Amino acid sequence: MIVLDKVDKIFPGTTVPAVKQVSFQVDEGNICVFVGPSGCGKTTILRIINRLIEPTSGDIYIKGKKVSDKEVNPDHLRREIGYVIQQIGLLPHRTVEQNVALVPRLLKWPEERIKPRVKELLDMVGLDSNEVIHKYPFQLSGGMMQRVGVARALAADPPIMLMDEPFGAVDPIVRGRLQDEFLRLQKEMKKTICFVTHDINEAIKMGDHIVIMNKGELVQHGTPMEILTEPANDFVKDLIGVDREIKLLDLTRSSEIVDRNKEVLGETREKDCFISALDPVQRALETMMKNDSDIVVVRDGEKEIGTICWGDIKKLINKLSGEA
Amino acid sequence: MDFEMERFISALIDRSPPHALVHLQLVLIPVIIAFLIAFPVAVLLTRRRFVKYTDRVMTFFNMGQTIPPLAIIAVFFPFLGLGREPALFALTIYALLPIARNTLAGLKGVPQEVKEAARGVGMSEWEMLMRVEIPLSMPVVMAGVKISVVLTSGTAALGALVGGGGMGAVIFAGIDFFRPELIVAGTLVIGAIAIILDRIITLIDYMLTPPHMKM
Numbered sequence: 001m002i003v004l005d006k007v008d009k010i011f012p013g014t015t016v017p018a019v020k021q022v023s024f025q026v027d028e029g030n031i032c033v034f035v036g037p038s039g040c041g042k043t044t045i046l047r048i049i050n051r052l053i054e055p056t057s058g059d060i061y062i063k064g065k066k067v068s069d070k071e072v073n074p075d076h077l078r079r080e081i082g083y084v085i086q087q088i089g090l091l092p093h094r095t096v097e098q099n100v101a102l103v104p105r106l107l108k109w110p111e112e113r114i115k116p117r118v119k120e121l122l123d124m125v126g127l128d129s130n131e132v133i134h135k136y137p138f139q140l141s142g143g144m145m146q147r148v149g150v151a152r153a154l155a156a157d158p159p160i161m162l163m164d165e166p167f168g169a170v171d172p173i174v175r176g177r178l179q180d181e182f183l184r185l186q187k188e189m190k191k192t193i194c195f196v197t198h199d200i201n202e203a204i205k206m207g208d209h210i211v212i213m214n215k216g217e218l219v220q221h222g223t224p225m226e227i228l229t230e231p232a233n234d235f236v237k238d239l240i241g242v243d244r245e246i247k248l249l250d251l252t253r254s255s256e257i258v259d260r261n262k263e264v265l266g267e268t269r270e271k272d273c274f275i276s277a278l279d280p281v282q283r284a285l286e287t288m289m290k291n292d293s294d295i296v297v298v299r300d301g302e303k304e305i306g307t308i309c310w311g312d313i314k315k316l317i318n319k320l321s322g323e324a
Numbered sequence: 325m326d327f328e329m330e331r332f333i334s335a336l337i338d339r340s341p342p343h344a345l346v347h348l349q350l351v352l353i354p355v356i357i358a359f360l361i362a363f364p365v366a367v368l369l370t371r372r373r374f375v376k377y378t379d380r381v382m383t384f385f386n387m388g389q390t391i392p393p394l395a396i397i398a399v400f401f402p403f404l405g406l407g408r409e410p411a412l413f414a415l416t417i418y419a420l421l422p423i424a425r426n427t428l429a430g431l432k433g434v435p436q437e438v439k440e441a442a443r444g445v446g447m448s449e450w451e452m453l454m455r456v457e458i459p460l461s462m463p464v465v466m467a468g469v470k471i472s473v474v475l476t477s478g479t480a481a482l483g484a485l486v487g488g489g490g491m492g493a494v495i496f497a498g499i500d501f502f503r504p505e506l507i508v509a510g511t512l513v514i515g516a517i518a519i520i521l522d523r524i525i526t527l528i529d530y531m532l533t534p535p536h537m538k539m
């Protein structure tokens with residue numbers, strides 16, 4: 001869907017490249033997360049994709065079409081790509097309605113189509129549309145502004161979204177909620193998303209695919225599981241941090257380690273601790289701790305399919321650490 | 325010099341009004357022409373292609389204000405002669421700088437992230453200028469217009485020296501004939517014109533100011 005081929009960017013007046021020989025591919029319907037320390041070139045890559053910045057060399061393809069060509073009108077290209085910028089960047093002199101409707105109006109949608117779309121979008125990102133629609137950005141909280149920023153990027157239903165630390169300006173609790181809501185939305189939308197963060201935990205949570213960057217270079221890319229189990233070098237290991245095993249528990253579905261022995265199931269049911277087969281193993285651990293139990297029942301919908309006990313989790317941890 | 329109240333009141337009520345009207349023209353026409361020149365030029369100077377000319381153009385506008393209007397009239401005397409036109413010409417040049425300077429400052433003050441977002445959603449440079457940059461810089465631009473108007477209100481008194489008329493005619497008559505009533509009346513009317521115009525622009529400014537800046 002999105003392909004970068006040996007892209008370099010050297011800003012005028014500088015000698016060190018901000019982006020160096022970066023190549024990668026983002027598959028359709030996937031969230032690809034770019035993660036790395038501040039200044040490593042994440043924002044620059046997003047701005048190269050929508051041509052706010054022209055690369056020094058290299059090519060960019062979207063849906064097989066070379067968009068780094070001179071003939072492609074960058075303004076028109078950008079109207080097809082949703083962009084959530086790092087500093088939110090709502091137009092301060094426009095209402096929430098006008099901010100969200102920016103791209104549809106640029107695309108000359110009829111007004112009777114825009115009005116309901118704006119309402120739909122605001123509800124979709126979890127805002128009370130009646131309450132906020134006529135407000136100005138300065139009347140909103142940080143979390144609300146970020147939601148409006150996301151709604152604006154989604155407005156014309158672009159197949160591609162570029163999101164630059166979209167949940168950066170809010171406290172961790174609100175961030176967690178925004179992440180959950182966005183993942184839920186993405187299940188239906190199936191957009192192709194380039195997502196930038198400096199937070200490895202956010203990358204692991206949000207990413208189908210992770211690209212790790214340092215000093216303008218691509219250090220490693222792969223699924224969260226691949227990054228956690230096979231970090232390419234010390235830089236990646238440091239980035240992941242010390243709680244690697246816990247993070248792995250978050251990436252393994254309960255269905256992968258469930259014990260389908262029905263006898264154990266019968267004894268456990270009374271204790272009333274249930275999780276879903278789709279929940280991460282982390283959830284099994286939490287449920288055990290909350291209920292002071294060492295076993296939980298795993299359900300697939302209404303059906304009980306088995307149990308997970310403390311021993312199963314320990315086995316998994318040993319296995320995962322062994323792989324590293 | 326004696327100050328006679330009766331003469332003073334007559335100077336205000338009978339003598340001043342026609343001169344005040346001319347004076348108003350000596351202020352408004354130069355400021356409007358100066359705006360029509362300085363505003364677009366300053367906007368151009370913030371465009372990437374023209375940034376490199378900023379220093380040169382601003383030096384020219386600066387000179388327009390440092391060189392006294394009377395000197396400009398003297399220099400252009402062979403072409404324009406004396407009377408209303410050279411006065412308007414000199415005052416226009418005089419009024420350029422504050423408008424140009426504030427337009428530059430206003431446009432440069434538009435937050436980078438707002439411009440980035442506007443470009444990011446696919447606004448062309450023209451759309452961004454008209455819908456984002458100009459509306460957001462309006463308060464600073466209007467402050468420049470206000471400075472121009474107040475400065476020109478005072479300086480326009482010199483118009484009378486070159487046959488341009490205006491309230492200067494009343495003041496200089498007072499100087500020539502030792503009539504303090506005329507000098508005071510002329511000065512008061514100029515002050516009143518400056519204050520009234522200032523109020524009117526403040527009102528326009530308020531209407532043009534984006535809601536989030538009205539506080």
Ligand SMILES: Nc1ncnc2c1ncn2[C@@H]1O[C@H](COP(=O)(O)OP(=O)(O)O)[C@@H](O)[C@H]1O
Pocket residue numbers: 011012014018036037038039040041042043044045
């Ligand atoms: N317009 C620019 N001109 C010069 N240097 C820039 C510009 N934009 C970014 N850089 C430099 O490029 C590098 C990468 O920046 P950026 O992509 O913003 O990093 P990140 O988003 O990962 O924090 C930094 O060293 C930054 O200083």
Ligand SMILES: [Mg+2]
Pocket residue numbers: 042043044086164
């Ligand atoms: Mg950045």
